[in-house]
Amino acid sequence: MQLHLQKLAKHYTGVAALDGIDLDIASGELVALLGPSGSGKTTLLRVIAGLLAPDNGRVLFGDTDATRLSLRERNVGFVFQHYALFRHMTVAENIAFGLRSRPRSKRPDKATIAKRVQELLQLIQLPEHGERYPEQLSGGQKQRVALARALAIDPSVLLLDEPFGALDAKVRVELRRWLRRLHEQTGQTTLFVTHDQEEALELADRVVVMRNGRIEQVGTPGDIYRAPASAYVFDFIGRANRLRGTVAFGSFALPGQSLAWPAEGQGEATLYVRPHDLAVVAPGEGLPAQVVAVQRRADRITIELAVEGQERALEADLPDHVDANLPAPGAAVGLRPQRYRVFGGD
Numbered sequence: 001m002q003l004h005l006q007k008l009a010k011h012y013t014g015v016a017a018l019d020g021i022d023l024d025i026a027s028g029e030l031v032a033l034l035g036p037s038g039s040g041k042t043t044l045l046r047v048i049a050g051l052l053a054p055d056n057g058r059v060l061f062g063d064t065d066a067t068r069l070s071l072r073e074r075n076v077g078f079v080f081q082h083y084a085l086f087r088h089m090t091v092a093e094n095i096a097f098g099l100r101s102r103p104r105s106k107r108p109d110k111a112t113i114a115k116r117v118q119e120l121l122q123l124i125q126l127p128e129h130g131e132r133y134p135e136q137l138s139g140g141q142k143q144r145v146a147l148a149r150a151l152a153i154d155p156s157v158l159l160l161d162e163p164f165g166a167l168d169a170k171v172r173v174e175l176r177r178w179l180r181r182l183h184e185q186t187g188q189t190t191l192f193v194t195h196d197q198e199e200a201l202e203l204a205d206r207v208v209v210m211r212n213g214r215i216e217q218v219g220t221p222g223d224i225y226r227a228p229a230s231a232y233v234f235d236f237i238g239r240a241n242r243l244r245g246t247v248a249f250g251s252f253a254l255p256g257q258s259l260a261w262p263a264e265g266q267g268e269a270t271l272y273v274r275p276h277d278l279a280v281v282a283p284g285e286g287l288p289a290q291v292v293a294v295q296r297r298a299d300r301i302t303i304e305l306a307v308e309g310q311e312r313a314l315e316a317d318l319p320d321h322v323d324a325n326l327p328a329p330g331a332a333v334g335l336r337p338q339r340y341r342v343f344g345g346d
């Protein structure tokens with residue numbers, strides 16, 4: 001099922017929760033809606049589901065205008081972070097619920113439902129758990145059952161709102177990999193809300209970065225990471241160093257420095273560079289800096305650096321196997337941004 005969102009707007013007193021959202025989602029795509037708290041992700045998902053009417057704009061499911069259709073008519077499957085299973089029903093009964101509660105004319109017979117439940121239990125890798133009750137499952141298993149329940153009705157789209165948000169970090173990582181494999185098996189058009197950039201980049205075919213009810217950038221995880229369209233996206237997607245300076249005649253320069261880097265635009269600007277793209281070189285080469293601290297992390301060594309005239313310290317990452325020739329705190333070094341982006345303003 002393709003999905004087309006056109007000029008969607010939703011206002012609350014004093015807040016534009018959605019402020020003109022245009023987005024086309026291809027059939028079979030797994031799309032992540034990524035943004036900080038309050039950026040409008042949940043509102044957008046609820047409008048797509050039919051749980052919330054937009055003030056303006058349209059939601060199309062394929063060629064059908066679904067804007068005024070109910071949740072049931074849209075036949076969407078959804079899983080929310082705290083969308084608890086029915087406690088008094090077994091896992092199998094939970095999964096069968098959507099099919100059993102259909103009107104008689106559309107309800108499959110008992111044997112068909114039982115077969116479908118068994119297929120779904122296989123799919124979520126809990127084939128032996130059908131007769132258990134939710135309280136006999138782990139958090140991750142519960143969310144897998146919630147997913148099976150959403151899939152049971154053969155939904156037109158699957159909507160997931162931070163489905164793994166309440167789980168611990170390790171289970172989260174396992175489940176998102178599992179979800180990716182599941183998606184490859186089912187080919188179900190899926191929208192996935194998260195505020196975790198790592199989750200979005202690892203899982204999605206495309207990532208939609210939201211800010212204040214608007215779409216800031218849409219792209220593949222590679223596009224978003226390597227070519228962030230704005231300072232906001234650069235900052236949100238990973239660790240970022242900032243150097244404030246000015247752009248003139250096609251070059252970015254720092255105050256009081258003769259060094260310059262090619263850049264577009266004019267006036268005050270900020271150069272953004274990720275810690276692993278900031279090379280530490282010999283003093284006298286590159287941008288003069290002083291080592292403030294050397295921190296050993298599990299997977300890298302991070303050098304904290306100060307550059308004269310810059311308020312913020314910088315960080316450069318080295319692979320953890322580079323042990324020889326580590327600069328000591330206080331040492332003078334040079335810095336060379338190897339990949340960077342320059343955006344106007346602060």
Ligand SMILES: Nc1ncnc2c1ncn2[C@@H]1O[C@H](COP(=O)(O)OP(=O)(O)OP(=O)(O)O)[C@@H](O)[C@H]1O
Nearest residue numbers: 012015017035036037038039040041042043044195
């Ligand atoms: N029922 C409501 N009444 C008033 N304001 C609301 C309501 N629902 C959402 N908002 C506001 O709309 C904006 C978007 O909220 P939304 O829940 O969509 O954001 P979100 O990106 O999903 O955030 P989170 O990650 O915290 O769930 C916020 O400023 C929120 O305060």
